[in-house]
Structures are given as C-alpha cells and as structure tokens.
Amino acid sequence: MSAMNDNSVKMHWVLTVTTLLAAIQAASPAPTVSLLTDLPRFKNLQNVSIRSVLKTINDKRLKTSTFYFGSTIADLTLNTQNAEWTSARFKDTWNLAVAENDCKWFSNEPVAPGVFNLTACQSLRDFAFQHGIAFRGHNTLWHNQRPDWLVNNPFNFTVSQLNKTIIPTAVQTVVQGLGKNLVSWDVVNEALSDSATPGMSLTDCVVSAQRWPTFAIDGNSSSPMLFHDSSFINTAFINADKARKKIGSDMKLFYNDYNVWVTHSVTHCALKLVESLQSSGVAIDGVGIQSHYSANAQAFPSKESSHFTMDRLKSLGIEGAITELDVWLPDNSTASLRWQASIFGDILDSCLFSTNCHEFILWDNRDDESWLDGFNTTGVHQGTLFDANGLPKLPFFEVLARLLNFAEGGAEPCATSSGTSVCVL
Numbered sequence: 001m002s003a004m005n006d007n008s009v010k011m012h013w014v015l016t017v018t019t020l021l022a023a024i025q026a027a028s029p030a031p032t033v034s035l036l037t038d039l040p041r042f043k044n045l046q047n048v049s050i051r052s053v054l055k056t057i058n059d060k061r062l063k064t065s066t067f068y069f070g071s072t073i074a075d076l077t078l079n080t081q082n083a084e085w086t087s088a089r090f091k092d093t094w095n096l097a098v099a100e101n102d103c104k105w106f107s108n109e110p111v112a113p114g115v116f117n118l119t120a121c122q123s124l125r126d127f128a129f130q131h132g133i134a135f136r137g138h139n140t141l142w143h144n145q146r147p148d149w150l151v152n153n154p155f156n157f158t159v160s161q162l163n164k165t166i167i168p169t170a171v172q173t174v175v176q177g178l179g180k181n182l183v184s185w186d187v188v189n190e191a192l193s194d195s196a197t198p199g200m201s202l203t204d205c206v207v208s209a210q211r212w213p214t215f216a217i218d219g220n221s222s223s224p225m226l227f228h229d230s231s232f233i234n235t236a237f238i239n240a241d242k243a244r245k246k247i248g249s250d251m252k253l254f255y256n257d258y259n260v261w262v263t264h265s266v267t268h269c270a271l272k273l274v275e276s277l278q279s280s281g282v283a284i285d286g287v288g289i290q291s292h293y294s295a296n297a298q299a300f301p302s303k304e305s306s307h308f309t310m311d312r313l314k315s316l317g318i319e320g321a322i323t324e325l326d327v328w329l330p331d332n333s334t335a336s337l338r339w340q341a342s343i344f345g346d347i348l349d350s351c352l353f354s355t356n357c358h359e360f361i362l363w364d365n366r367d368d369e370s371w372l373d374g375f376n377t378t379g380v381h382q383g384t385l386f387d388a389n390g391l392p393k394l395p396f397f398e399v400l401a402r403l404l405n406f407a408e409g410g411a412e413p414c415a416t417s418s419g420t421s422v423c424v425l
C-alpha cells in the first residue's frame with residue numbers, strides 16, 4: 001500500500017500540487033542535455049555505492065560539516081513487501097532518514113491537548129539509528145496535518161492559549177522527546193504565502209497565505225483572525241531552542257518551505273523571516289528548500305537561482321538544505337529522462353558546491369511509493385531515483401557521478417539542465 005492511500009497524506013499536498021500542476025500544463029519539450037554519465041570516467045558505476053562516496057566526502061572533510069544524502073521513511077513503507085529493499089538502501093545509499101508523516105503534530109499529540117504519543121516518530125528514529133544513519137525531524141508546527149482536536153474546534157483556543165501553552169508545549173515535548181541525537185528539525189513548515197510579491201512585509205507574507213494559526217479556519221480568510229502577525233513562528237523557534245538546550249543538543253533548527261527559489265518573491269519572504277527572527281534574538285540555523293519539481297522549463301530552479309538562494313542564506317550566517325526533492329516527469333521519453341537526470345544533478349551540485357549546504361534529501365524512495373503517483377493526472381510521474389522494481393534509474397547514476405566528481409576534487413559542472421546550448425560537459 002502506498003503512502004498515498006491515506007487521505008490525510010493526500011490532503012497535505014494540496015498546496016504544493018497546485019503549483020506543480022500549473023507548471024505541468026505549460027510543459028515544454030525536453031532540451032538535449034549533457035550528462036556526467038556520458039563521460040567514460042562515469043559510465044560504469046554499477047558497482048559503486050553512494051554510501052562509499054559519501055564516506056570519502058566526509059572522511060576527506062570536503063564540506064564544512066558532515067554531508068547528508070537522505071530520503072524518507074514511513075511506517076507504511078517499512079511494513080510492505082519493499083521493507084527489505086528499504087533497509088538495504090538505508091545501508092548502501094542514504095545516510096539520513098526523515099519521517100514522511102509520523103513525526104507531524106497529528107501523530108505526536110493525537111487525541112487531546114497535552115496527551116502525547118511519540119511512539120511512531122521514535123520508532124522511525126530508532127530505525128535510522130539501527131542503520132547507523134542520521135535522522136531529521138519533520139515537523140513541529142504546520143497548518144496541515146494538525147490533530148483533530150485542533151482542527152475541529154477552531155474557536156476553542158485563544159491566541160494567548162495557543163501562544164503560551166499549546167504551541168510551546170507541543171514544540172518542546174516533541175523536540176525533547178526525540179532526543180539530542182537528531183541532526184536537525186523542521187521547526188516551522190510552510191507559513192509563507194504562494195502569492196507573495198517582492199517588497200511585501202513579513203506580516204503580509206504570512207497573512208496572505210490564509211492559513212492557521214493566522215486564521216481560525218485554515219484556508220478561510222473570512223474566519224476570525226487569531227494571530228495578526230508572524231509571532232507564532234517566533235514562539236515555535238524559541239521553544240525548539242529551549243528544548244535543544246535542555247537536552248544539550250547542537251541540532252540545527254530549520255524553517256522549511258516550497259517555492260523558496262522558484263519565485264524569488266517567496267525567497268524574499270523567507271529571507272525577511274530569517275532577518276526578523278535574528279533581529280529579535282531568536283535562533284534559526286537554516287532554511288529547508290522543498291524541491292518538488294517538474295522536468296519542465298518553468299518548474300525547477302536554474303542553477304544560478306539555486307546558488308543565489310544559498311548565497312543569500314550564507315550572507316545571513318545560516319544554512320540552506322535541499323529537502324523533499326523529486327522531479328515529476330511529463331513523459332517517459334529518453335530525452336525527458338535525461339533532462340530529469342540533469343535537474344537532479346544540478347540541484348545536487350548547487351548544494352555540494354555551497355559551503356552552507358549539508359543536507360540533500362529526497363522525497364520518497366522509489367517510483368511505486370512516490371506521492372506523485374497518487375495524483376489523477378495524465379503523464380508519467382516517475383519522480384524518484386529508483387523505478388517501480390527498485391532498480392536504479394539514469395538519474396540515480398547521474399547523482400552518483402556528481403558525488404564522485406565532488407569527492408575526487410573535480411570542478412563544479414556547468415548548468416546541464418539548461419541544455420547543450422548553454423552547457424556541454
């Protein structure tokens with residue numbers, strides 16, 4: 001059973017998907033691209049494991065701190081026919097796991113305020129630690145996938161109760177409960193508006209998103225306003241920081257959102273948010289750049305845009321992380337598959353070759369488990385590195401080649417996804 005058979009999971013993606021579908025409708029033909037795997041040095045990588053290359057990168061200290069190449073795990077996936085395969089890939093491919101759903105608020109505090117059940121989240125953390133790999137927490141505050149008691153009684157809590165009790169208790173309990181050995185937490189997820197415009201104030205960036213807890217009813221701007229500003233975000237970060245100090249952890253605290261570099265206006269809001277937290281003395285260590293892209297000219301960032309965002313975050317003294325990466329394929333032609341490989345490769349390079357990017361994380365492990373295939377749209381989705389039989393695809397080998405190139409001290413490849421008119425390797 002795929003994770004997409006769960007309605008709540010489907011719901012969680014509505015916003016992101018609207019953006020994705022708009023982009024797909026404007027699909028343009030794949031350009032001819034140049035790939036590292038075309039070169040003799042990177043042609044025969046069948047027997048090289050990604051984990052061995054990650055070990056070289058980390059042993060040689062080629063990054064300013066440990067480099068993580070991660071993917072998702074879900075209770076559902078671990079209990080299917082793919083369980084053995086999944087376990088093997090978290091030994092030879094990924095060195096970090098993030099929970100797809102089981103560390104979200106609805107899972108952690110399901111039945112009533114103050115009644116926590118961290119079992120599902122902790123069991124995925126334990127899976128990661130048993131495999132000797134890192135674990136990222138996702139997430140402590142999001143408008144979506146909240147507990148029913150918080151969704152169904154929108155007028156039952158005052159702003160003061162939310163700000164002083166409900167949010168602080170949830171954030172602190174979860175961060176402390178998962179413990180000091182996590183690498184990072186997405187503290188706040190998707191609080192910024194899709195319709196952000198350059199120059200918007202931070203308050204407008206948040207209010208125009210029309211989401212809870214700005215509005216009592218998520219997505220309903222006619223419902224009463226709860227918070228009139230972005231201070232619930234401060235509250236979440238303040239309490240995550242308190243919790244990590246209590247448990248003596250140096251884990252990183254992230255804000256995580258989509259469109260952070262596709263439309264620069266959302267990037268603008270994210271940077272404003274970071275500046276606002278910093279000027280209030282609230283700790284934030286990074287921005288997670290959710291990367292649900294499509295092999296389509298308008299639906300993924302150019303390499304220049306990726307570096308622009310990483311550099312701006314660096315100038316604020318914080319990290320960028322690639323999170324939730326998959327690349328939707330509109331058709332399964334060889335040209336599209338090659339384009340997909342070049343997009344994965346360019347995004348990986350923009351992280352590898354930035355000194356402030358240490359986590360590169362995929363969303364879903366193989367095509368038959370991908371949330372993309374839960375959508376009733378035409379087209380071939382196949383957005384992951386492994387096919388429906390669990391076999392590595394061309395994008396897998398291209399990603400491996402980019403990692404090897406970096407591990408061997410190679411120069412940063414040019415922007416291959418822009419096509420051979422711009423970049424020939």
Ligand SMILES: *[C@@H]1O[C@H](CO)[C@@H](O)[C@H](O)[C@H]1NC(C)=O
Nearest residue numbers: 042043044045046047048049
């Ligand atoms: C990979 O390993 C197998 C078994 O050791 C060997 O038969 C095969 O030739 C190797 N392939 C490459 C491309 O090195």
Ligand SMILES: *[C@@H]1O[C@H](CO)[C@@H](O)[C@H](O)[C@H]1NC(C)=O
Nearest residue numbers: 107111116117118119120121
């Ligand atoms: C806590 O969650 C686990 C995993 O979802 C579940 O098996 C268990 O029954 C829950 N415990 C309680 C007390 O509800």
Ligand SMILES: *[C@@H]1O[C@H](CO)[C@@H](O)[C@H](O)[C@H]1NC(C)=O
Nearest residue numbers: 149150152153155156157161
């Ligand atoms: C509303 O909150 C109060 C406590 O603040 C609680 O006693 C009551 O059960 C809640 N009502 C619902 C419907 O959840």
Ligand SMILES: *[C@@H]1O[C@H](CO)[C@@H](O)[C@H](O)[C@H]1NC(C)=O
Nearest residue numbers: 216217219220221222223224
């Ligand atoms: C939006 O909220 C208002 C005020 O609470 C309510 O009257 C209206 O029915 C809601 N609309 C929808 C679509 O939920």
Ligand SMILES: *[C@@H]1O[C@H](CO)[C@@H](O)[C@H](O)[C@H]1NC(C)=O
Nearest residue numbers: 159163227231232234235238
């Ligand atoms: C919420 O709490 C934060 C501190 O955590 C505070 O700065 C802010 O003013 C509070 N917001 C409201 C609306 O009370």
Ligand SMILES: *[C@@H]1O[C@H](CO)[C@@H](O)[C@H](O)[C@H]1NC(C)=O
Nearest residue numbers: 330331332333379380382387
């Ligand atoms: C490519 O798509 C066509 C049409 O949907 C399908 O018949 C074919 O099996 C697909 N091939 C692969 C390799 O997925």
Ligand SMILES: *[C@@H]1O[C@H](CO)[C@@H](O)[C@H](O)[C@H]1NC(C)=O
Nearest residue numbers: 005010373374375376377378
């Ligand atoms: C997909 O969409 C078509 C056309 O709108 C509809 O007839 C069909 O029932 C849908 N299938 C699923 C699985 O939702």
